[in-house]
Structure formats: structure tokens, C-alpha cells
Amino acid sequence: MKSPASAEIQQAGFFSIFETMSQPFISLENVSKHYSEDSAAGVSTIDLVIKKGDFIAIVGESGSGKSTLLKLIYGLLAPDSGEVFFKGEHLNGPHEKLIPGHDSMKMLNQDFNLNLFAKVYENIESMLSNEDVEGKKQKALAMMGFLRIDHLANKKIVELSGGEQQRVALARAIITEPEVLLLDEPFSQLDAVLKTQFRADLKRLNDELGITIIIVSHDPVDGLTLANQMIILKDGKLIESGKPDQLYSKPAYIYTGKLLGNAFVLSSEAARKMGIKTKKESVMIYPEWVQLKSSWSSKGYLIKDVFFRGFYEDLLLERDGIEVIAMNPKPGIYSKGQKVQVVISNFLEF
Numbered sequence: 126m127k128s129p130a131s132a133e134i135q136q137a138g139f140f141s142i143f144e145t146m147s148q149p150f151i152s153l154e155n156v157s158k159h160y161s162e163d164s165a166a167g168v169s170t171i172d173l174v175i176k177k178g179d180f181i182a183i184v185g186e187s188g189s190g191k192s193t194l195l196k197l198i199y200g201l202l203a204p205d206s207g208e209v210f211f212k213g214e215h216l217n218g219p220h221e222k223l224i225p226g227h228d229s230m231k232m233l234n235q236d237f238n239l240n241l242f243a244k245v246y247e248n249i250e251s252m253l254s255n256e257d258v259e260g261k262k263q264k265a266l267a268m269m270g271f272l273r274i275d276h277l278a279n280k281k282i283v284e285l286s287g288g289e290q291q292r293v294a295l296a297r298a299i300i301t302e303p304e305v306l307l308l309d310e311p312f313s314q315l316d317a318v319l320k321t322q323f324r325a326d327l328k329r330l331n332d333e334l335g336i337t338i339i340i341v342s343h344d345p346v347d348g349l350t351l352a353n354q355m356i357i358l359k360d361g362k363l364i365e366s367g368k369p370d371q372l373y374s375k376p377a378y379i380y381t382g383k384l385l386g387n388a389f390v391l392s393s394e395a396a397r398k399m400g401i402k403t404k405k406e407s408v409m410i411y412p413e414w415v416q417l418k419s420s421w422s423s424k425g426y427l428i429k430d431v432f433f434r435g436f437y438e439d440l441l442l443e444r445d446g447i448e449v450i451a452m453n454p455k456p457g458i459y460s461k462g463q464k465v466q467v468v469i470s471n472f473l474e475f
């Protein structure tokens with residue numbers, strides 16, 4: 126169901142064509158971009174299809190090529206080989222366009238690009254043309270209402286907190302009704318509360334206004350909670366992609382499991398010592414698959430450390446030189462030095 130704010134925003138003439146089309150509207154075909162001839166840095170042979178209305182999270186370790194891929198999709202970088210298409214048409218790179226970046230897309234940068242001494246309202250409405258002054262005013266008001274910054278309308282940007290400034294930057298980015306919003310590490314400078322609010326804002330933009338969103342984030346929680354498709358990059362290659370729950374529970378690579386969920390890996394020998402029957406080289410286990418029982422037996426696992434995480438704890442356990450991590454959903458009942466029994470409820474073989 127759409128919220129009253131999103132009904133208002135549509136009355137103000139926003140996003141009037143509410144499409145839920147399923148054809149690919151961004152596609153990358155065999156795209157490679159390397160920053161120098163003798164270096165592998167960049168991305169290689171990327172094939173990717175993004176549908177209208179998708180919420181995509183690009184995930185990978187540092188230097189894996191996430192920002193490079195985002196810039197290729199936006200047209201800030203040109204591929205060395207391969208091609209990027211937007212709605213079936215060749216996407217122009219920076220040398221083919223006066224102002225780089227596709228006109229139907231907006232990229233939200235870390236440096237919010239705001240006029241610090243102008244008011245919030247002025248920063249937002251200045252993105253629109255003066256042809257229809259009343260319409261411009263209505264749109265700016267509706268957008269501020271949608272992003273819950275209407276109470277800040279007459280404040281100058283210098284008087285705002287970082288989180289508020291980010292929301293103004295978001296309003297500026299979307300008031301021109303881009304079809305695609307691209308964000309590079311949008312949550313990195315926000316505290317936990319603001320992060321949650323900003324995640325919710327992006328979700329509403331995607332759900333209620335149908336904007337296709339592509340984010341790069343080093344925090345897997347962003348992708349797991351927001352995206353309908355996650356793209357996993359490793360050394361510039363797209364190694365797998367899919368729905369967050371599928372990638373989490375059945376990753377094709379140990380790399381993905383470690384990236385998305387603090388998984389730990391045991392050699393087949395160590396796994397067999399723990400009673401896990403495997404014919405493969407390695408076994409990967411998420412801490413929530415390790416269940417605990419109190420034990421007074423000397424054969425139990427020693428609790429080497431307890432990491433308090435708020436509503437749960439991670440316990441570092443050890444027996445016969447094998448270390449495992451267990452998630453304990455009831456903090457406070459175990460302590461360092463104690464012994465526990467372990468039951469592995471699930472594992473993945475690689």
C-alpha cells in the first residue's frame with residue numbers, strides 16, 4: 126500500500142507512470158575496464174541485467190571493483206571493451222557526452238554538493254526549471270514531505286546535521302524524477318539510528334515511487350535487508366548474483382558466505398573430527414548453525430572469548446585445536462573459561 130506522502134507526491138506530478146515492467150532496462154555485455162594496461166585493477170567481462178524497479182546491491186571486498194562497476198553503469202567511465210545499454214540503447218561514456226552521467230540517472234555522492242548558505246527549500250527547488258513556478262513549489266514541498274524534511278525548509282544547510290544534509294541531497298537527486306538512483310557507500314558516515322532511517326527512505330523510494338536503486342556498500346546488512354538482487358564481485362569479476370536469502374543460504378563460493386555472514390571454514394579433517402561427514406575439501410558454517418548445550422564433560426568445547434553484540438553474543442570456542450564460532454541468542458548465560466557442547470545444525474560443503 127502506498128503511504129499518504131507518496132499519494133501526495135504523485136499528485137504533485139511525480140513519477141506519474143507507475144510501471145512495473147520486467148524487461149531489462151540496464152544491461153552490461155562483456156564489459157571490462159582496466160585503469161592501466163599492465164594492471165588487473167578494474168572490472169573484467171561483466172555480464173549483468175537490471176530490471177526496472179530492481180534494488181541492486183553491489184558487494185565485494187575492498188578493491189574488488191564495486192565503484193568502478195557503478196561508474197560504468199552511470200556512464201562516468203567508458204568500458205575498454207563490451208557495452209552498457211540503457212533501455213536497449215548504447216549508454217554514452219564520458220567522452221561522448223558534455224556532462225558525463227546519463228540524464229535519466231542520478232548518482233548521490235559523499236560530498237553532498239549542497240549550497241551551504243542557502244535554505245533547504247532553495248537547494249531543492251533550484252533543481253527544477255522556472256517555467257512553472259507554482260508547480261515547482263508544489264513539487265519541492267511534496268518532496269520535502271516525503272523525505273520528512275519539511276520542518277527544515279527554512280533552515281540553512283550549515284545549520285543541519287550530517288544526516289539531515291544527506292536527506293536534502295537525496296531530495297535534490299530525486300526531485301528531477303530520475304529513473305535510476307546510484308549510491309556509493311551511502312551509509313558510511315551515518316550513525317546507527319540515521320542509517321536505519323536512511324535505509325527506510327531508500328526502501329520507500331524503491332517500493333512506493335518505483336525508482337531503480339543501485340548501491341555499493343561494504344556492509345552486507347545493507348544489501349541483505351534492502352536489495353532484491355545482490356551482485357558479488359571478487360577481483361573485478363562478477364562471481365555470483367541472486368536474491369539475498371538464496372546467496373546467503375546457498376552461496377556458490379566460500380568468499381560469498383564470509384562476505385555476507387561471518388561464516389567460518391573448517392578443513393575436511395577438522396570437520397570430520399567434529400563429527401561432520403564430508404567428502405569435499407572444506408566445510409563452511411554460519412555461527413547461527415552452531416547450537417550450544419551446557420557441558421561439564423572434559424570433552425566439551427572451551428569458551429575462549431565472548432563477544433557481546435547487543436541482543437546476542439558470538440562465542441569463540443575451541444577443542445583439540447579446532448576453533449568455531451557460535452551465535453548465542455541468550456546473552457549472559459555462558460562465560461569465558463566454561464565448557465559447552467556443540468551441535469552443528471547445518472553446514473555447506475565446498
Ligand SMILES: Nc1ncnc2c1ncn2[C@@H]1O[C@H](COP(=O)(O)OP(=O)(O)OP(=O)(O)O)[C@@H](O)[C@H]1O
Nearest residue numbers: 160166167185186187188189190191192193194343
Ligand atoms: N582512478 C583510478 N586509477 C587507477 N586505479 C584505480 C582507479 N580507481 C580505482 N582503481 C583501482 O581499481 C580497483 C577497483 O577499485 P574500486 O574503487 O572500483 O573498488 P571498490 O570495490 O569500490 O573498493 P573500495 O571498497 O575500497 O572502495 C582497485 O584496485 C583500485 O585501486
